[in-house]
Amino acid sequence: MRTRRRTGARGAALLTVVALGLAGPTGPDVRAEGRALPAGPAVAVAMGDSFVSGEGGRWLGNTDRYAGSRNGTDRAWTGGSSYDPSRVYGSTAAPGGCHRSDVSEIATAPLPGIDERINLACSGAETTHVISSAQGGQPLHGEAPQVDQLAGVARAKRVKLIALSVGGNDLGFGSIIGDCAYDWYFGRLCWKQHDPVVQQRLPQVQAKVAAVVDDIRRTMRAAGYADGDYRLVLQSYPSPIPGGEWFRLPQNDSDRMDKDGCPFNDRDATWAAFTLVPRIGDMVKAVATARGTDFLDLRDALAGHEVCSLGVEQVGQAGPDPRKAEWFRFLDHANTQGTLEESLHPNAYGQRGMAACLGLVGAAAPGRYVCTQDWFADGDPSRMRIRPAA
Helix, strand or coil: CHHHHHCCCCHHHCCCCCCCHHHCCCCCCECCCCCECCCCCEEEEEEECHHHHCCCCCECCCCCCCCCCCCCCECCEEECCEECCHHHHHHHCCCCCCCCCCCCHHHHCCCCCCCEEEECCCCCCCHHHHCCHHHCCCCECCECCHHHHHHHHHHHCEEEEEEEECCHHHHCHHHHHHHHHHHHHCCCCCHHHHHHHHHHHHHHHHHHHHHHHHHHHHHHHHCCCCHHHCEEEEECCCCCCCCHHHECCCCCCCHHHHCCCCCCCHHHHHHHHHHHHHHHHHHHHHHHHHHCCEEEECCCCCCCCCCCECCCCCCCCCCCCCCCCCCECCCCCCCCCCCHHHCCCECHHHHHHHHHHHHHHHHCCCCEEEEEECCCCCCCCCCEEEEECC
């Protein structure tokens, strides 16, 4: 997705990060109504869907090897032909679980002053699984709506930052990608069918995301917090596939499915990378602007390391190398490694990159930011940079 790297100028366009971001406003901890904030540990909380829960974090790049450590890419390998996904996802490892990984954004972001990180995000979550039960929210995978869980955290601990990623599942992003993969197999294009549907749904999803933000604010106020006592960072999504011109293999090469795990037509991929993902990002940014929250634009953060992107490769016998590896999980259509749910999510390298972005925003003054790779960092996903969003 090299064409997207042109956004933003080097040097003067870079943001000078200040160290005051997570400190919040100074002064006594007693609210105007006389209620004191909790004296417990300072915490950062993740809420929303699989992109922030850390699904896909099991993997260090992709490989077509299906046994053993899979060329060192499978962090759940325990020896021989045994695997234990709970080494990565803990108690949420089961297929259909929340898949909260040990390398998720909230788990690994450099956030000075934070004593504890709490991951409430869950694979498959829509806005209805985040918003409180009082507002019609529904449980998911046996857990209460995430805002209900946040209410308990906010009363027992000192919440300093909330990272929220939600809306993609409401829009049907996963189903769209699945349909496009299906259409590649039959030689059809999917973008013309889905484009008008996406445009029709976006205003509805925007309203749902705004309702979640309002509910979080309301819940935090009920726990005694003023809006300025914590950072609410609403974030967008990175594209898991490059534009059509940046695929390693020709469109009709069967290895796009059989080996590389990216069965997409070039035109559909270009639409997904340069139209669908930006539209979702613009929708999320509109909510952040209207509601006065922080915004973290991740649409280009992992560009150049998408599945099947020209310039990166699958992991060989030499083992994983973030400089050369893909930072997303490939589409494991045959379910021969891990679970299908992990497909097209940021892997351990991608999670590390997004965590670096969150850390930069957390350290900066409140505002709206675009995160991209630091191209002088030689492919190190922990080295990113931010600039103010236009």
